[in-house]
Amino acid sequence: MIKVSVTSTEVRTQSGNAKATGKPYSLxxxxxxxxxxxxxxxPNPYPEKVEIILEKNEQGAALFYPxxxxxxxxxxxxxxxxxxxSLSPRLVPLKPAAAPATARAA
Structure with missing residues (x-):
């Protein structure tokens, strides 16, 4: 399992025209x-910074990860x-660890 940490909801966009087709694109x-x-x-001692391409909704807005x-x-x-x-990262949340049980006084 590869753990992925998201620390910011900031989205960077890039747009232009494709060289091959001349059609506009936006990522x-x-x-x-x-x-x-x-x-x-x-395990490496530190996580590595990676940029992933986000999917978009029907209106074209980026669906970022919280x-x-x-x-x-x-x-x-x-x-x-x-x-x-090939890899096209799609993320699923990790379930939070269960809280340790508390001892009850009898």
Whole structure:
């Protein structure tokens, strides 16, 4: 499991015209922090800053993630048209840890 921390709801947008088609485009990005591991599986000491592309609603507004802890959704991984494994991050919230039980006085 890869833990992803969202600390800000700030969204960065980028727009322009595609070189290949000349059609206009607009992308929305959000910065997240991924808690990654090295090639041996050892957790890295610090999370790494990553920008993810956000989905948009029917009106074209970016659907940003609220601050909190997440993990990658299974649909984040897919096989692209070249047959290679690709990643398009989609996040699902981590469930908060259950509070420790309190001892009752008898």
């Amino acid at each position: 929305a990005f959000q910065t997240v922090w991924m808690h990654t591991h090295d090639r041996t599986g050892k 601050a909190g802890d997440y993990t990658l959704a299974p649909e984040s991984l897919y096989v692209n048209r070249n047959g290679d494994l």
